[in-house]
Amino acid sequence: MTFNCFQSETVTIRNRLQGKIAEMESFAGHLEEIFLTVEENFGRQEQHLEQHYNDVLQTLSQRYDERAAGLEEEKKGKLEALYNQLLACGQAMDASKELIETAQEVYRSQDKRLFLKEIDLTLATCLEFNTPLADLSDVKTMMDSINVVPAPSAPVINPQMPNSATQTSLRVCWSLFSDDTVEYYELYYRPVLEDMPADSTFSTVKVKETHCTVTDLLPNAQYELWVTATNTTGISPASEKALYMTVPSPPVIKQRECTSCPEAALIRWESGNTNPVDSYTVELSEMGTDGTESSVTESIVAVPTCQCLIQLQTGRRYLISVRAVNIGGPSVRSEAITVSTTGTFFYLLEDSAHPCLSFSEDGFTIFYGDEELPISAMALGDNTFTRCVAVLGDLIPVRGRHYWEVEVDDGTEFRIGVAYEDTGRNSYLGANNTSWCMRHILTPSRHKYEFLHNGWSPDLRITVNPVRIGVALDYERGTLSFFNVDLEQHLHTFHCHFGNYVHPCFGMDNPGALTVHNGIEAPEYTFI
Amino acid sequence: MDNVSHPFYDTLMALTQVSSNKCAGGFQKVFEHESSELRCKMKFAVYLPPKADTAKCPVMYWLSGLTCTEQNFITKAGSQLPAAEHGIIIVAPDTSPRGCNIEGEDENWDFGTGAGFYVDSTEDPWKTNYRMYSYVTTELPKLINANFPTDPDRMSISGHSMGGHGALICALKNPGKYKAVSAFAPICNPMQCPWGQKAFSGYLGSDRSTWEAYDATVLAAAYSGPQLDILIDQGRDDQFLTASQLLPDNLIAVCSEKKIPVVFRLQPGYDHSYFFIYSFMHDHIKHHAKYLNA
Numbered sequence: 001m002t003f004n005c006f007q008s009e010t011v012t013i014r015n016r017l018q019g020k021i022a023e024m025e026s027f028a029g030h031l032e033e034i035f036l037t038v039e040e041n042f043g044r045q046e047q048h049l050e051q052h053y054n055d056v057l058q059t060l061s062q063r064y065d066e067r068a069a070g071l072e073e074e075k076k077g078k079l080e081a082l083y084n085q086l087l088a089c090g091q092a093m094d095a096s097k098e099l100i101e102t103a104q105e106v107y108r109s110q111d112k113r114l115f116l117k118e119i120d121l122t123l124a125t126c127l128e129f130n131t132p133l134a135d136l137s138d139v140k141t142m143m144d145s146i147n148v149v150p151a152p153s154a155p156v157i158n159p160q161m162p163n164s165a166t167q168t169s170l171r172v173c174w175s176l177f178s179d180d181t182v183e184y185y186e187l188y189y190r191p192v193l194e195d196m197p198a199d200s201t202f203s204t205v206k207v208k209e210t211h212c213t214v215t216d217l218l219p220n221a222q223y224e225l226w227v228t229a230t231n232t233t234g235i236s237p238a239s240e241k242a243l244y245m246t247v248p249s250p251p252v253i254k255q256r257e258c259t260s261c262p263e264a265a266l267i268r269w270e271s272g273n274t275n276p277v278d279s280y281t282v283e284l285s286e287m288g289t290d291g292t293e294s295s296v297t298e299s300i301v302a303v304p305t306c307q308c309l310i311q312l313q314t315g316r317r318y319l320i321s322v323r324a325v326n327i328g329g330p331s332v333r334s335e336a337i338t339v340s341t342t343g344t345f346f347y348l349l350e351d352s353a354h355p356c357l358s359f360s361e362d363g364f365t366i367f368y369g370d371e372e373l374p375i376s377a378m379a380l381g382d383n384t385f386t387r388c389v390a391v392l393g394d395l396i397p398v399r400g401r402h403y404w405e406v407e408v409d410d411g412t413e414f415r416i417g418v419a420y421e422d423t424g425r426n427s428y429l430g431a432n433n434t435s436w437c438m439r440h441i442l443t444p445s446r447h448k449y450e451f452l453h454n455g456w457s458p459d460l461r462i463t464v465n466p467v468r469i470g471v472a473l474d475y476e477r478g479t480l481s482f483f484n485v486d487l488e489q490h491l492h493t494f495h496c497h498f499g500n501y502v503h504p505c506f507g508m509d510n511p512g513a514l515t516v517h518n519g520i521e522a523p524e525y526t527f528i
Numbered sequence: 529m530d531n532v533s534h535p536f537y538d539t540l541m542a543l544t545q546v547s548s549n550k551c552a553g554g555f556q557k558v559f560e561h562e563s564s565e566l567r568c569k570m571k572f573a574v575y576l577p578p579k580a581d582t583a584k585c586p587v588m589y590w591l592s593g594l595t596c597t598e599q600n601f602i603t604k605a606g607s608q609l610p611a612a613e614h615g616i617i618i619v620a621p622d623t624s625p626r627g628c629n630i631e632g633e634d635e636n637w638d639f640g641t642g643a644g645f646y647v648d649s650t651e652d653p654w655k656t657n658y659r660m661y662s663y664v665t666t667e668l669p670k671l672i673n674a675n676f677p678t679d680p681d682r683m684s685i686s687g688h689s690m691g692g693h694g695a696l697i698c699a700l701k702n703p704g705k706y707k708a709v710s711a712f713a714p715i716c717n718p719m720q721c722p723w724g725q726k727a728f729s730g731y732l733g734s735d736r737s738t739w740e741a742y743d744a745t746v747l748a749a750a751y752s753g754p755q756l757d758i759l760i761d762q763g764r765d766d767q768f769l770t771a772s773q774l775l776p777d778n779l780i781a782v783c784s785e786k787k788i789p790v791v792f793r794l795q796p797g798y799d800h801s802y803f804f805i806y807s808f809m810h811d812h813i814k815h816h817a818k819y820l821n822a
Contacts, residue, residue, distance in 0.1 A: 446784070459764070459794040463783040487789045489757050490815065525818045 048150065059139055151234035152180035155210075155227050157242040165328035167219040170244045173211040174227050180236075182229040187212050192222040192243065220248035220273040220326055245328035248273045251280060251306070253322060253337045256363065259396040260519075261344040262314040266396045268307040269322050269334065277324040282308045283333065287317040301325075309397070312341045315521075344402040345519035346393045346504065352383045352425075353391035357508075364518075366391060370511035388428040390507030392419065393516065397501040399475035403522030404504060405485055408440070410447060410465040412512030415439045417452075418473060418480055418502035429507045431455050436494045437505065438469065438482045451482070451492040462491060468517075472526040473502065481526060488525055543675055546571060552608040553578040558598060565659050565667040566625040572668065573598040574676065575608050579615035586682035586707070586820035587672060588813070589664060590620040591691030591698075594723070595642040598622050601688075604802035610813035616820060619672055621664055623690070625657040638723055639730055645718075646694030647742045649731040658731055661742070665698055665705070684708035684816045688805055689768070690715055690723070696744035696758070696779075703753020708819035710759040710812045712805050713766055716779035717745040723773050745775070748782045758783070758790040759815045761808045763798030 157174040164171040172187060190202035202224075205212055217223065223244050229236040249272040257268040271277060280303040285294050300308060312318060321336040339345075347363050358367045368389055385391070395402060395418075406416050415429040417437030423429075430437040430452025439457070441448040447465050450457035462484075469491075470483035480494040506514060546558040554577040563570040579585055588611070592601050601607070601620045611618050624644030630653050633640035644660035673680045685706045687695035692714025699709035718724020719739050728739040740746040760776065768774055776792060783790045798804040 459796065461780050461790070461792040461794075463780055463790040463792075464787050484789065487755060487757060488818075489789045489791065490759075490818070491791060525822065528814055528818050528821075 056139060063136075063139070149181055149231060149233050152182050152229035152231055152236040153177050154237040155185065155229050155239045157225065157227050157239040159242060160244045160328065163329050165245060165247050167247055167249055167331065168217050169213055169215045170217060170223060170225075170246060170328075171211065171213045172225055172227075172242075172244065174239060175210055176229065180229065181231045183231045184208050185210065185212075185227055185229050187214070187225060187227045188238075189214055189223050189225040191218060192224050217246050219246055219331075220275050220277060220324070221246050245326055247328045248277045248324035248326055248331045250331045250334045251322045251324050253320075253334050255337060256347050257394070258337055258339070259346040259394050260312075260339045260341060261396050261398050261400060261402055262312075262341045263400050264309055264311050264396060264398045265318070265320065265339045265341070266307065266309050267320055267322065267337065267339075271306060271324060272331075272334070273324060278326045279304055280306070280308070281323045281325055281330055282310060282320065283323065284310060284312075284318050284320045286313075287319055287338070312339070314341050316341050340519060343518060343520045343522060344396070344404060346395050346404075348506070348516070349383075349392045349394050349503070351381060352385060354385040354389040356389050357391055360515075365513055365515040366506055366508070367513045368508040368511045384425060385507075386426045388415070388507050389509070390415065390429055390505055392421070393504035393506070395501070395503050399501075401476070401522065401527055402473045403520070403526055404471055404516060404518040405520065406469045406471065406506065407515040407517060408467055408469065409512065410440075410467060411442070412514060413440050413442055413509035414512070414514055415452070415505070415507035415509065416469060416471065416514070417482075417505055418471075418498075419505040420500050421503055423505070429505050430457075435505060436480050436496065436502075437507070438492065439509075440465075441509075449491070451494065453494060453496070458492070460492065464489070466491065470523070470526060471504065472522060473498075474527060483523075483526060485523075488523065490525075543671070551575065552612040554580065554608070554612050556602055556608060558602075561671065563625075563663060563667060565663045566628075566657050568625045568628050568657060570625070570663070571598050571622055573602045573618075573620040574672070575602070575611055575618040576676065577612045577615050577617065579612075580617060580677050583615070584677050584679040585615050585617045586684070587617045587619055587669075587676075587678050588708075588816050588820070589668070589683065589685045589695075589698075590618055591646060591664060591685070591687030591694035592620065592623050593687070593689030593691050594623070595637050596623050596691075597642070600802065604806060605809050606806045607809050607813060610810045610817075614813060614817035614821060616813065616817060617672075617676060617678060619668065621668055624660060628657040630654065630657065639727055643690065643727060645690060645724075645727040645731060645742070646697065647728070647731050650738065651731060651733045654731050660694075661698075664694065665702060682707055682820050684820055686710045686712075686812055686816065687714070688712040688802075689774075689800065692716075692760075693718055693724075693744060697742050697747055699756065699758075700744060700747035700751050701741070703751070707822075708816045709756060710761075710815050712760075712808070712812070713762050713769070713774055713800055714744070714760060714776070714779075715774055717743060717775040719743045719746065720775055720778065721773045722771075745779045745782050748779060748786060748788055751786065751788060756788055757815075757819070758788065759812060760790060760792045761804075761812070762792065762794050763800060763804045764794050764796045765798060766800040766804075768800050 155174045155176055157172070161173070176182065184206050187205045187207065188202045190200060205214065223246070224241050225244055226241045227239045251269040251272040253267060253269045259266050267282060279301070282300040282303055285297050288294065300310065310320070318339045319336040320339055321333040323330040323333055325331070348359065348366070350359060350363070356368055358369065359365065408414050415437040417429065417435065419429060419435035423434040424432055429435045430439055433454040436453045439450040439452050441450065449460065449462050464484065464487060466484035468485040470485045472481045472483065475498055478495055478497040480496065482491040483489060484491060506516065508514065542561045544560045546560050548555055548557045554575060556573065556575050558571055558573050560569055560571050577585060590601050598620050607618055623642050624640070626641055630640070637643070644658055646660045646664060648661045649655040649658035669683065672678055683706055685695040685698050686709065692711030693716070695709055695711050696714055696716070699706045715721060715724055718728060719736065728742065732738045762769060762774070762776055766774070780790060780792055795804070795808070798807065
């Protein structure tokens, strides 16, 4: 019974001991873990400290070197000064000796007053070294900063990514070297302007992420950006400065300066940006017969100037737009222009017009009013026709076939044809060898028609006065033909190899009007 | 020979080839046939362009001037190259019946043989044979269309001097029949010039009202029909212009008034010869091609 009782007590104690042992084992495990962590942390801390003390020592030794160099320099100066004084002293001794001799002579003489000559023998150089107080505050800061969380190191700003910019915004990204603790970043930016002072103001954005989109910027402008990281301990040094560029504003197509023919179009535009851009991209898409636009079918890239001659297919309709491009990327598209390649299309070069001419709103009807212009209104530009009341058309420079029509009334005396761009502005169309034209003259008895070049015309008679004249120019064959459109009647053909590009020309010899019709398909008979 | 009764063979058999020469990629040929209209053997020249080997081609009829045969035009006018280029067959008939044994037919160079004036004579002794108008407007086209690869709907007409007169009256008297017409130094108003007066009084008699049917200027004044486009070249140094045989101004005045489209070109330095014709033949063939190949 006692034994049994004792035995059960033993079992209880043993179990309790076993439990304790297990607890102690787990405690020992915990201790081991803690030990490892502490050891690891100490290791890391030791590394940090070591690095930090190294920094401090390096700084101190640097300071020491600087200071020692300074003292050395000072010592050298002082020694030089002392040496100089020694020399001076020697010289003074010599002088004194002479003086003594002189004094003895004086003594020997009767006059005893000359011996009292004073000699300054004090040292001019201060014997104390002037040691300035060492400013060790930064060392102290470094010592103080030996802390648990180091301040972050400088972030690394990324170069600009393609297509990350718009006309007014830039998306900027950066990263950190290590697993620094960072509370927030600050992004600094300012435009790089030609006349920018070095310390011009900058803007700041505070963000928690490692990227940021900066808005409200100038188009086609270069920006300088840098970033700092901050935590409770402090602020990191600034990153390197990166240069980003916003994309340009879209160009503006100059509708009235675009010209086309069945094979090509010449598109001209304004940059839309005050600063130069790198290049332009011209995009064209063909329009379906139902007016729908297909996706971009072709683009011409790296166009350096504000104009582009584009080869096209005959008898189609195209939508053409332009983008300006810089290192930041392409601008949005300009407003598109519609080009139809049915016929040759051009506007008039109104700056070449004689002052007596005026134009309808669409630019295609030319008026020669009969009221006299005051002299003041006769403002003549370099390009202006001064004698012949005429104007040139802006024909596309393509050596193909071109056709246009001119509507006249048979009371108007006119000259229509072609001329070289540099045809004499003070001579009459057809009177020189740089222009070819059909001329209508009203004589008291009849309508006379001339086909003038270099002042000469064949002698011919036309029985039905043309009121709509077709002009067909064929560079390849070297022909310029005139037709009575209503009758499909051939009137005359000039045969001439046009060495340069020609422009359509329209002149009037008496007040009246004429209307240019272009962009129309050349009738088949015009190029037989 | 029961073939004789067959009309097709009848016509075909009637053609005899006189000569054939390769020219400008095609063939310049001369044929002889028995004309029912003129009741004599007639020669005509035909130029077949290369295109005629494979396709039906339009035909331009060329009417020659006083004293000419079918030979003058084909040897001197330089028409074959442009005709080959534009794929046009050119038919050039003789200028009058020949060898009809009419008294006085060979006495004058400007009347009788070589001077048929493209009229149908109403006067003895000419009226049996001298029916050149019907010959060139009816019999010859039928013969040509039956024997050559032509498109009968596309024909045009041109000529020189008396032939220019012929071309103009054929076009003006048959609105729509000829797609194009042109002329070199044509006699424009024969009623008013010595050549025309002599020929018309001989062939048509003294009643001047019958002459009007063959005078281009008179016909133009009365023309109504499809739009014409007449091209006329005239040498300025042409002796017959100066001698008032041609009178183009009369025709131009009428056409201006009637709004019949004419381009009349006075070519400085040129005379009445085939040298003049040769110089502007290309322009004329092109003028015909524009309407024949439209």
